Amino acid sequence: EAGVAQSPRYKIIEKRQSVAFWCNPISGHATLYWYQQILGQGPKLLIQFQNNGVVDDSQLPKDRFSAERLKGVDSTLKIQPAKLEDSAVYLCASSSPEGGTDTQYFGPGTRLTVL
């Protein structure tokens, strides 16, 4: 079974530029999560999708961050414009309610550096 795929793995941009991250979850997983992990901290949930609907985006800075999950499979997370404090690893995870647990499967992440 293929895992969660993310691209790119690394991205360096200047402040005020835009950036987009892509995630392909495990096949059949209805729930998809985007996390932000700042160096030395644990992952912080940005947005949670159930199929192609948003179920929790309370921690998403909506003035600059946006995310979509068209067709309930792949997802993209965009930052526009980026700030220095957005430097972090952006993790995508997916889960399947059929498993009866909240176990999440993570991708390798995208390391963003904002200069």
Add this chain to the structure above:
Amino acid sequence: SQQGEEDPQALSIQEGENATMNCSYKTSINNLQWYRQNSGRGLVHLILIRSNEREKHSGRLRVTLDTSKKSSSLLITASRAADTASYFCATAPADRGSTLGRLYFGRGTQLTVWP
């Protein structure tokens, strides 16, 4: 805050020794999970313990849960250099206001195992 807090923040041991990490949390939970993160990689699920369980084993891992004290511990026996990683506890809240499937991660314990 609903996130767990791991203790200690950093732990350094020799190969063959046991490593114990603790997690405390504040709200009622459905389950508590432990994840491992190697440097520069995504998180990997290790073990899940439900709120009605007190102890669980998986290979060299032993997890305990004390819901009265709102705490959990992860024991890694006979540690190896390959166990060097950050370990995070994640709680799945039981309150109705929380989104199903959402996890709250702590800041992690950095474990270093010396050969």
